[in-house]
Amino acid sequence: MGADARTADEVLAQLRAYREHDAPTHGGRVLSYVYDHGRPELDEVAAQAMRLLQPVNGLDPTTFPSVALMESDLVAFGRSMLHGPTATGSVTSGGTESCLLAVKAARDHWVARGGSGRPRLVLSSSTHAAFHKAAHYFGLDAHVVPVEVGTGRAAPGALEAALGPDVALVVVSAPSYPHGVVDAIAEVAGAAADLDIPCHVDACVGGWVLPWWEEAGGDPLPQWDFRVPGVTSISADIHKYGYVPKGASLLLFADGELDLARYFATTGWLGYPVVNPTMLGTRSATSLAAAWAVVQTLGPSGYAGLTRRVVDATAAVVATVEGIEGLRILGDRQGPLVAVATDEDVEPQRRVDPLLWVAAVAERGFVLQGQPALEQSDGSVVPHTAHLTITPVTEGLVDELGAALVEGAAVVRGHALPSPEALSADGIPDPAALADAARDGGDLDLTSVLTLIEALPREASAGLLSAFLRRFTAPRA
Numbered sequence: 001m002g003a004d005a006r007t008a009d010e011v012l013a014q015l016r017a018y019r020e021h022d023a024p025t026h027g028g029r030v031l032s033y034v035y036d037h038g039r040p041e042l043d044e045v046a047a048q049a050m051r052l053l054q055p056v057n058g059l060d061p062t063t064f065p066s067v068a069l070m071e072s073d074l075v076a077f078g079r080s081m082l083h084g085p086t087a088t089g090s091v092t093s094g095g096t097e098s099c100l101l102a103v104k105a106a107r108d109h110w111v112a113r114g115g116s117g118r119p120r121l122v123l124s125s126s127t128h129a130a131f132h133k134a135a136h137y138f139g140l141d142a143h144v145v146p147v148e149v150g151t152g153r154a155a156p157g158a159l160e161a162a163l164g165p166d167v168a169l170v171v172v173s174a175p176s177y178p179h180g181v182v183d184a185i186a187e188v189a190g191a192a193a194d195l196d197i198p199c200h201v202d203a204c205v206g207g208w209v210l211p212w213w214e215e216a217g218g219d220p221l222p223q224w225d226f227r228v229p230g231v232t233s234i235s236a237d238i239h240k241y242g243y244v245p246k247g248a249s250l251l252l253f254a255d256g257e258l259d260l261a262r263y264f265a266t267t268g269w270l271g272y273p274v275v276n277p278t279m280l281g282t283r284s285a286t287s288l289a290a291a292w293a294v295v296q297t298l299g300p301s302g303y304a305g306l307t308r309r310v311v312d313a314t315a316a317v318v319a320t321v322e323g324i325e326g327l328r329i330l331g332d333r334q335g336p337l338v339a340v341a342t343d344e345d346v347e348p349q350r351r352v353d354p355l356l357w358v359a360a361v362a363e364r365g366f367v368l369q370g371q372p373a374l375e376q377s378d379g380s381v382v383p384h385t386a387h388l389t390i391t392p393v394t395e396g397l398v399d400e401l402g403a404a405l406v407e408g409a410a411v412v413r414g415h416a417l418p419s420p421e422a423l424s425a426d427g428i429p430d431p432a433a434l435a436d437a438a439r440d441g442g443d444l445d446l447t448s449v450l451t452l453i454e455a456l457p458r459e460a461s462a463g464l465l466s467a468f469l470r471r472f473t474a475p476r477a
């Protein structure tokens with residue numbers, strides 16, 4: 001049970017000590033997970049809004065109408081931002097919940113229209129894992145179409161060819177998380193509409209930055225929002241480029257019938273009548289309040305200004321990476337995400353392995369995200385990459401970051417990754433030992449972890465990850 005009652009000062013001091021273990025959330029040194037706007041007053045208004053709504057239960061907006069008022073303001077903002085003047089939807093707890101609900105709605109809609117058996121969910125290899133989770137939770141078969149290794153998107157016509165009467169939903173991304181590639185949304189949504197199949201645009205990461213991309217000086221984008229005929233729903237995470245505290249995503253539907261299929265309602269028990277628009281029952285209204293307050297503070301002009309900084313910083317980072325011998329940018333990318341692979345066109349002793357580069361750049365103060373290689377269903381292999389999410393504060397750091405990227409590459413150029421055999425002589429490593437080492441040393445050798453994930457069969461590596469995290473978070477003996 002731990003210690004008995006303590007003073008607030010003691011408790012908060014311990015919490016501060018816990019927080020010292022964390023990666024920095026501000027300052028632009030972590031190029032994934034966090035989206036730093038560089039404007040402290042936004043954090044302050046969010047904190048005050050959270051405090052105001054702290055005691056409220058978001059379960060029942062008729063008892064707490066502030067919840068409905070904040071949500072409808074955010075939906076109205078989303079309607080205009082995503083060009084869906086009559087769209088409806090909800091604020092959810094995050095991208096995963098938005099994706100789960102888009103699939104749940106499509107599945108129930110498919111069943112309501114006479115579908116029977118197990119429906120398919122058509123994705124590509126670059127579609128976010130949240131849709132694999134949705135297929136797993138809700139009993140759909142994920143049909144994963146390979147991406148072209150060169151472009152990072154499905155070959156023209158390939159997603160369309162996978163459509164059929166047993167497809168409950170097809171998903172395209174704007175852009176994809178791994179490589180920052182915008183899918184062929186108009187083509188896929190049009191083909192889906194011809195067959196009366198819903199098409200979801202996963203704009204979890206792009207939804208709050210692409211709307212301002214072109215006016216902020218970024219390269220022109222193909223249309224990707226509700227203006228595209230056949231797009232039936234869009235997810236757009238407010239807690240990414242909406243710059244609000246974690247716990248807020250927007251899910252909008254063009255079609256009211258599909259939107260209604262998102263709800264769960266029952267009067268078949270002895271308690272209060274239940275109607276849940278999202279996955280949870282009782283829920284905090286604090287992240288909704290923080291999201292509402294930050295969005296109201298920024299307004300469209302605030303987002304346009306922050307997007308300008310992201311556009312400039314992205315151009316600078318791309319130019320730096322393009323100048324590094326042995327690396328290349330993967331895919332036909334657009335927007336604020338960059339994936340970097342080995343340049344196979346230079347001789348082996350001039351190549352840079354992105355996973356070794358990630359480790360070398362970390363020693364120089366910047367955290368990039370390693371992404372393992374994947375063998376796709378057609379046998380092609382998408383190579384491993386280093387992922388960078390560019391944020392407004394990156395702009396003030398482009399010289400320092402650029403130097404770290406260049407120097408990091410110089411120290412690992414020509415080096416080969418350790419072989420998976422060298423890492424686990426007896427086959428499978430012990431996840432408990434890895435977790436204990438990570439907890440004791442505070443440092444996890446991610447290069448080795450990713451190398452092992454590539455080498456092991458997928459079920460084995462997924463099982464290892466679960467066992468690892470279970471141990472990592474368990475109370476110590």
Ligand SMILES: *Cc1c(COP(=O)(O)O)cnc(C)c1O
Nearest residue numbers: 094095096128130177202204205
């Ligand atoms: C982040 C992301 C998600 C999942 O969102 P969470 O907020 O992490 O649950 C889904 N799709 C894309 C494209 C994303 O970038």
